[in-house]
Amino acid sequence: MDVSAPPAGTPASFVSPGMIAPEPAPISTRGPIAWSRAHLFGSPFQIILTLFGLAVIYVVVPPVLRFFIFDAVFTGTGRNACLPEVIGRPVGACWPFIGAKFNQIVYGFYPEAERWRVNLVYLIGVVLLAPLMIQKVPYKRLNALLFFGAYPVAAYVLLTGGNLQLRGFLLSWVGLGPLVTTIGQAIGFSTGFWPDYVISALLVAAIAAAAAPVFAGSRKGAAKTALGAFVILGVVLAAVDINFGLPWVETRVWGGMLVTLVIAVTGIVASLPLGILLALGRRSQMPLVRIASTLFIEFWRGVPLITVLFFATYMLPLFLPGRFTIDGLLRALVGVALFASAYMAEVVRGGLQAIPKGQYEGAQALGLPGGLMMRLVVLPQALKLVIPGIVNNFIGLFKDTTLVLIVSIFDLLGVLRAAFTDPAWATPTTVVTGFGFAGLFYFVFCFGMSRYSMALEKRLDRNRRH
Template sequence: MSMTFDDGSFIRTELAQPLPPPTRNVGVIGWMRENLFSSPLNIVLTLVGVLLAALIFPPLIRFLLIDAVWTGENREACLGPGVGACWPFVKAKFGQFIYGFYPISERWRVDIVFLLGAVLLAPLLVLSWPGKRLNAFLFFGVYPVIAFVLLTGGNIDLSAFLLQHFGLIRPLTGDFTVAGINLTFWVDYILTAALFAGIAWVATRALGASGRSAALAVLYFFLALGIITFIWDFDFGLPYVETRQWGGLLVTLVIGVTGIVTSLPLGIVLALGRRSTMPIVRLLCVIFIEFWRGVPLITVLFFATYMLPLFLPAGTNPDGLLRALVGVALFTAAYMAEVVRGGLQAMPKGQYEGAMAMGLTWSQMMRLIILPQALTLVIPGIVNSFISLFKDTTLVLIVSIFDFLGQLRASFTDPNWASPVTLYTGFAFAGIVYFLFCFGMSRYSLFVERRLNTSHRH
């Protein structure tokens, strides 16, 4: 609308409506022009991609879906010309793929662990979910203990092991047990905690700092370890299941999640240590990182499984799965340290100077200013290490630990399902499972990167 005056002039009272963009620049056509046909090179690459897709996907879909066999009791259903994927084989072996040789009557314990892990992990993945600290404590602190007790059955006599190898007063008092509780161990444990707290207090005071915080940190550590020991020693009435009976996706998730959860904090500590101004600390971190990066993971697994017991005290024989977990975690932590170090080196010097100008201590500066920004910068590298670790769990088959892929290969030996397409069906199923996990981690990392990396948008 407009107002017209006697001299013929007018004043517009409303903004003119913008004209719609050209049709060829919006919608599907506009997207294709911008992303697929924006240049001669893109046109060639698009045509090559379409050609490859036409060569690969139709036969794959035909094998997996159109010509596939969906029902059957044995190999007879999957024999014949032109037969596609043998999905009855996957259905028959599905429990073995998930649980391995875990006793069928006790598989409900694994289901509870999976369900509880999913319930606690989902709120952590939602950035706006309230109560993050409590949720993180439950997932990283309480859940591992509950999962260990459920999967193994608990009652592992950790207190007896610690008392035998690290006890201070046992040679003087012997074992004194009341109502199934080894009082000798707990008295010894309290004295050990007090001794280490005193050493931490004296050492910190000698460096000119307050010893109270160091002593409290030691006491908190011993308190957490004592709670874990008590829970693991308690008899919940669950049958004990050896880790040799574990297998399938259970082992893959245990190794993958444990490696991911432990490698990130270890990698951060190693990265900070490598950039430390203290020569001894920097040298030790450099030696650790370069050693683990200089040997292949298979060598690490062989050493942890077969050679590590030779270097331990007589009678000490850690569980095979535990040895593999430690080896994988340390190996991944070395690579994670270099990823984090890249983020620390990418931080502008002004961030450090600004934090110091505000009077922040070194720990406050790293915790509140530097690390949040540095980790945001290297989210793609961190997730790439996680994906690589998840796929590298298949190497534990070398040391006779049957993960998901190892259990799949073991199932091929069943003569009841021996057919020309069984092998291809099994590996196709494994590829789908690994793709879902790895693709899910990749897409979630992109989501987090977009949410946190707002300062770098243009």
């Protein structure tokens, strides 16, 4: 029999040309009914929880939607637009109030003609931060340098106006002010700052070179390091000293979102490096460093932030000599940064403790010196472990910025609270509208940080993924 060519019409052995498509799962395990049976109504307890959840949604969501959207007023001016007895229907949120106060919410009392400077600072911030946060964008090192180095200086000059008119540096402090002023004026400066600065830099470099052998360093290297530091500092000082023709804007008129973001970003950016240093200090073998770090951390953790702010604002001036004053916002910034770094230090220390001893020993076996061991082996692992803790701190800090209201700095919430007292907008729902808006603002920022940190964790957690 010829197997290769069976006669037509005769059933023969059958070979399937391909895989048979899998049967769909039985009806009882798929579709919305099965899903809800598995996830919502699996057991009596689950049923109770589901019904309870539905009841909560039913009670909460419709009134919230009704208040903030369906019954809300969206257009109009003044309190009459949002009064039920005037417009003849129940009134929910009074959104025109937010509209009328929006400029204050964003800029505080920042002069209207200068607000483009704030906008520019916001814009540069976004342009620099976005590529920094997206992993695929190249030039990370340059980007970070711009964001953490150049941006704060630029933002400072833009927001305040710069043009500090620096008078003197180290030499003026020791009584040589008139001398350097004479030199400065002889070579065309209005003050003696720059001659003073250059001479001071050379002097410090010379001292460093002279002292280098005592600490077993090379003379040339020490002088180079000192001069390098002075060049960088010089660039920063030049930036704040140059007159760009921007009018000076005092920090007392800053407010709203601007102040909230300035305080939060400063606190966040300053607290991480300071916190890492403090955490390393606390685990240091050197007793003096260890005790100092521990004292610092415990002091700042033991004092409430409100006390810190209040002390910095109203008590400090009583101790400072004469008319020597520090800007009010700056005092709050320093207070918040120190406070946040103490908390950060403990989070980082937690991460350091989780690194097994073998990692240290391995690094040492490779001959890595202490600094490199920390930078290349220990810290990358430790910081990765404590990302949730770090971001937790950031979020807490972001919300804590509202406390500056008690020292008369008008952050977002402060500006809103002041706006509530405007009799032109006094209605039964003004306050609820304002707080609803503030809640949304804080939620957007905090939720954003939280989601980003989760993405970061996922990306950095490759070695532990199964």
